[in-house]
Amino acid sequence: MAVQTDCKSVTKEIKALQLHDKPAAVGMVKEPLGMDNITLNIAITGESGSGKSTFVNAFRGVSVDDVGAAPTGVKETTIEVTPYPHPNYPNVILWDLPGVGTPNFPSDKYLERVAFEKFDFFIIIAAAQFKENDVKLAQEIQRMEKKFYFVRSKTDDDIRAEKRKKSDFNEEETLTKIRDDCVQGLRGLGIESPQVFLVSSFELHLYNFSLLQQTLDRDLPAHKRDALLCAMPNFNPEIIRKKKQALKSRIKYWATLSAAGAAVPVPGLSIDVDLAMLVDVVTEYVFAFGLDIQSLKRLSARTGVPYADLRAVIISPLAAVEINIHLLIKVIVRLGSVAALMAAEEVSRWIPFIGIPIAMGLSFTTTYRILNLFLDKLADDAHGVFERALV
Structure with a gap:
């Protein structure tokens, strides 16, 4: 192409x-150069309070105080489908979707209400365990032949909490336990062989954001892959390469x-x-x-x-x-x-x-x-x- x-x-x-x-x-x-003519629509969804807006800001390389940043807070701050174009690549758009199961966006009507067909893929975010609504959404996305990815946010908070509690703290063991708990929970709710990416929106260079980027790189068509790549923040030397x-x-x-x-x-x-x-x-x-x-x-x-x-x-x-x-x-x-x-x-x-x-x-x-x-x-x-x- x-x-x-x-x-x-x-x-x-x-x-x-x-x-x-x-x-x-x-x-x-x-x-405009070729990749600037390519539109990429990324849906960020999950239950309210899962850290969707923070993830949107981190992906775009902006802080909450920057003009055009997605508002964040301890309560649900996203009440409608909201586009956030990348500052340097306006055709790469992250869509902050309202939480699954909120009054205006019930799980059984969710994809219809958010106009799912325009999105290239979905990132489903949870701050702890993924819930039944997350799984229902994933299954519906899959039925409609779209890609989805499970992202476990706020991993840095869990690491700090475990470090304070345990004198023999081991970060790798803690990360494995968090991931295994999420995977087992998803399997229990009917998802076969789920892959969960552990992410800190404040420190993208840590944990599994790099693995998420590699997975998206593998799954996207070549022309959209380059657009996503250039819009990605420089979270490690490999992405620069x-x-x-x-x-x-x-x-x-x-x-x-x-x-x-x-x-x-x-x-x-x-x-x-x-x-x-x-x-x-x-x-x-x-x-x-x-x-x-x-x-x-x-x-x-x-x-x-x-x-x-x-x-x-x-x-x-x-x-x-x-x-x-x-x-x-x-x-x-x-x-x-x-x-x-x-x-x-x-x-x-x-x-x-x-x-x-x-x-x-x-x-x-x-x-x-x-x-x-x-x-x-x-x-x-x-x-x-x-x-x-x-x-």
Whole structure:
């Protein structure tokens, strides 16, 4: 699916270039990137007080005090189906659903009331044991051929409580007992071979959130998998590595588009196309790694690590700034050899007969090198920020 979409996009852009339609060509590369066009609807449900809203905020990388955060409290705070778009990826939407079995959302009418068909999958959350309503909901979701996942929230509270009570406390044994109790309870209510993910919404890097991400990665179609991956918070080094891998897989597509721009002998067209494309792609990298200013400020608020400290570990000049053409030109000029390749491309296109193929090859190589270099540096910064904030 992704390969077919990329091929169609390149074909459209090449046609615009062949028509010498400079505004159209530049406009096309500035359209939203592929994953930004993919809608992913995630339903978060469970009984009232289970921690749904807190989980929604954690998944989106926001604190309860941030604008647009889901309200939380000891009582049921969700009284209607409420969408919470991801701050950087608005097409990735977490839907905070009212508790199962509340007066306005009885269990037997629940899926009908929440319009289940629009959701890609359901996360069923419980703060202790899963109840009969949770199981009825799971069975109905399964009957309607949707995916669901059991998440046991507030695991950190249980660990702290057990640690206070026992002098011979063992965290792994406690986690195993919590999980086994949930699994046995679900089996007793009719769920065969249930998988339960233990999660702390305040410390996603602990317990089973990583396993939940891996399971979603396995179950989702490829195009939605990448959208979810980029929207995920950087809760461990592995997720940063996966993001880098997914973003790197599209670099050849962008380099091919750059080569198409070099094929047309219109003064300045290739550079304009390249710079417009690079602004969008590099901005995507910054957002995916959570290195934009707002993401870093939200991370600071969640972890208590001062923003200045997070900013201090960043080395790339492309992080924690607004990406624009003037900034990219400055950075590229500093690269020396890459800037020389760009200059050579402009000169070579005017060589009779062989000039255009040479320019296309140089344009492909230059864009490929630039994006790989920028991606490597930003991934390194994401690792540095993670270590400063959470390790």
